[in-house]
Amino acid sequence: MKTVHKVKNxxxxxxxxxxxxxxxILDLVYSVQKExxxxxxxxxxxxxxxxxxxFVKKVNDWQKHIDWADIIIFDYTGYGKICDDLRVSGKLVLGGSxxxxxxxxxxxxxxxxLKKHKIKTLPFKEFSNFHEAITYVEHHPDAYVIKPCGEIQDLKQLLFVGSDDEGxxxxxxxxxxxxxxxxxxxxxxLQRKVRGVEVSVSAFFNGKHFIKPLNVTFEHKKLFPNELGVSTGEMGTSMFxxxxxxxxxxxxKKFETTLAKHNFVGxxxxxxIVNGNGIYPLEFTSRFGYPQVYIQSDGINEPLGNLLYKIANGDxxxxxxxxxxxxxxxIVVPPFPYNDRKSFELFSKDSVIIFKxxxxxxxxxIHLKCINNEWLITGNTGIALLVTGTGVTMKDAQRMMQNRISNIIVNNSYYRTDIGNRWVEDSDKLWAWGLL
Incomplete structure (x- = not known):
C-alpha cells in the first residue's frame, strides 16, 4: 500500500x-542547505x-541513506526505474520515471x-549506421539535423544542424x-530542418498535474556569439x-494525463521550432535542465527546499x-566543450574564482569545490559558473548579469556576451504568429 504523506509546515x-x-546540481543542493x-x-x-x-556533505553510497531522507531528488535521466520503485515503496521522490x-x-x-498525442512532428528517419544515412541524404537532398540517440547525446557537440539545402x-x-x-x-x-524561432516551454509536475506558472525559455547553444561555432548543449538562456x-x-498540456498515469514527479x-505554419516539437528534457533550473530559481520568490518538497508531496x-x-x-574554461583531461589539468584545474x-x-x-573559503574549479568539463540577472525588461536583466560578470575574474575563461539579444526579433515573430 502506498504511504500517504500529509502536508507539513x-x-x-x-x-x-x-x-x-x-x-x-551542486548549487541547488547548496541553496537548500543554506535554507x-x-x-x-x-x-x-x-x-x-x-x-x-x-560546499555540502558528500556521500559515497546514496542507497545507504534512503531511510535517512525525507525526500530523494534525482537530477538526470536513466534513474527512472529506481524512481518508480522508490515511489512504490512510499518514499517522496522528485525525478524521472x-x-x-x-x-x-x-x-x-x-x-x-508526440504523434500518439496528436501533436504535429517534423519528418525524421532513424539510422544505426552512417553509410545508410549518407545514401539516404544523397537520394533525398534537403537540409537536415543530425541527432544522436541514447546516452551519446550527452556529447552535445555531436548534434549538427545543417545549413545546405542539398544536405x-x-x-x-x-x-x-x-x-x-x-x-x-x-x-x-536525421530530422528535416525547419526555419523559425527555437523556444521551449516547461513546467513542474506534481504527479497529478502541472504547476503554474509555466516557464518559456530561449536557449543559446552555440559556443560563440551570434550562434557561431560548435553546439555545446547550452552557453546561456533567457526566460520568463x-x-x-x-x-x-x-x-x-496534452501529456498531463499520460504523465500522471506513469507517476512522473519532476x-x-x-x-x-515554431513559425507561421505551426509548432514543431524537437525533443523532451524530462529532468532539471542546466543551466535552466538556476535561472528559474532566480525568478522564484519562495524557498527552494519548500518548493521541491511540495512538488514531491503532490501538493x-x-x-x-x-x-x-x-x-x-x-563562464567556462578550457577544454570546454571538449573532453581533454590533459588540457583541463594544464589550464583550468584548481584555478581560483576571484571576486573583486x-x-x-x-x-x-557549477563544477567547483571550496577550500579555505576559496572557490576552485574542479570536475573535468570546464563549466565553472553560471551568472544570472533579472529585470522588468530583457535589457535590465542583461545589464544586471553583465555587472555581476564584471566583478569576477577567472583565468582563461570565456562566455557569450549576447545572451538575450535575440529577444527583440524573436518576440516580434512570436507575437505576429499568435504564439506569445
Whole structure:
C-alpha cells in the first residue's frame, strides 16, 4: 500500500538526499542547505566526485541513506526505474520515471508519443549506421539535423544542424563521424530542418498535474556569439514565467494525463521550432535542465527546499514567481566543450574564482569545490559558473548579469556576451504568429 504523506509546515527543516549524474546540481543542493535543511549529495561520475567538496556533505553510497531522507531528488535521466520503485515503496521522490526516460533518451519513442498525442512532428528517419544515412541524404537532398540517440547525446557537440539545402554539409559530417566513431556511435536521427524561432516551454509536475506558472525559455547553444561555432548543449538562456502559453497548450498540456498515469514527479521541458505554419516539437528534457533550473530559481520568490518538497508531496499550489525576465550565462574554461583531461589539468584545474568585491548574488557554482573559503574549479568539463540577472525588461536583466560578470575574474575563461539579444526579433515573430 502506498504511504500517504500529509502536508507539513513549510518552516520544518527536512532531510534532502540528492543523486546526481555529473554534479551540475551542486548549487541547488547548496541553496537548500543554506535554507537550513540537511542535505547529502552523491555524484555518480567518478571524475566529477570532487565537485561540491567544502560546499555540502558528500556521500559515497546514496542507497545507504534512503531511510535517512525525507525526500530523494534525482537530477538526470536513466534513474527512472529506481524512481518508480522508490515511489512504490512510499518514499517522496522528485525525478524521472521509466516512461519519461524513454521520452528523452529514445528519440524515436519520443516522436511516436508526440504523434500518439496528436501533436504535429517534423519528418525524421532513424539510422544505426552512417553509410545508410549518407545514401539516404544523397537520394533525398534537403537540409537536415543530425541527432544522436541514447546516452551519446550527452556529447552535445555531436548534434549538427545543417545549413545546405542539398544536405552536402550533413554528408561531410556523417563521413567524419564514420571515420571517428565507426560502429560505436549507436543510433541517430536525421530530422528535416525547419526555419523559425527555437523556444521551449516547461513546467513542474506534481504527479497529478502541472504547476503554474509555466516557464518559456530561449536557449543559446552555440559556443560563440551570434550562434557561431560548435553546439555545446547550452552557453546561456533567457526566460520568463507565464500563466498561459499557446505553445504549452499545443504540446506539454496534452501529456498531463499520460504523465500522471506513469507517476512522473519532476520537471519536464519540450523544445520546439515554431513559425507561421505551426509548432514543431524537437525533443523532451524530462529532468532539471542546466543551466535552466538556476535561472528559474532566480525568478522564484519562495524557498527552494519548500518548493521541491511540495512538488514531491503532490501538493496543489501556484508558484510564486517574479514578473519580467531572467537570464544567465555560463563562464567556462578550457577544454570546454571538449573532453581533454590533459588540457583541463594544464589550464583550468584548481584555478581560483576571484571576486573583486565580495558579492555573490546571482553567481551559481557549477563544477567547483571550496577550500579555505576559496572557490576552485574542479570536475573535468570546464563549466565553472553560471551568472544570472533579472529585470522588468530583457535589457535590465542583461545589464544586471553583465555587472555581476564584471566583478569576477577567472583565468582563461570565456562566455557569450549576447545572451538575450535575440529577444527583440524573436518576440516580434512570436507575437505576429499568435504564439506569445
Amino acid at each position: 513549510p518552516t520544518i527543516k527536512r532531510r534532502f538526499l540528492f543523486i546526481s549524474r555529473w554534479g551540475e 537550513g535543511h540537511s542535505v547529502k549529495l552523491f555524484i555518480e561520475d567518478k571524475p566529477s566526485r570532487e565537485i561540491g567538496f567544502g 521509466q516512461y519519461t526516460d524513454l521520452l528523452e533518451l529514445d528519440r524515436n519513442f519520443g516522436q511516436k508519443e 552536402l554539409d550533413v554528408i561531410r559530417v556523417l563521413k567524419a563521424y564514420e571515420k571517428s566513431w565507426g560502429n560505436t556511435f549507436g543510433d541517430f536521427q 514565467w507565464t500563466n498561459d502559453s499557446p505553445i504549452y497548450d499545443a504540446t506539454l 520537471h519536464i521541458d519540450i523544445n520546439c 496543489t499550489f501556484m508558484l510564486n514567481t517574479k514578473k519580467g525576465f531572467q537570464i544567465g550565462a555560463y 568585491k565580495e558579492l555573490k548574488e546571482g553567481v551559481h557554482p
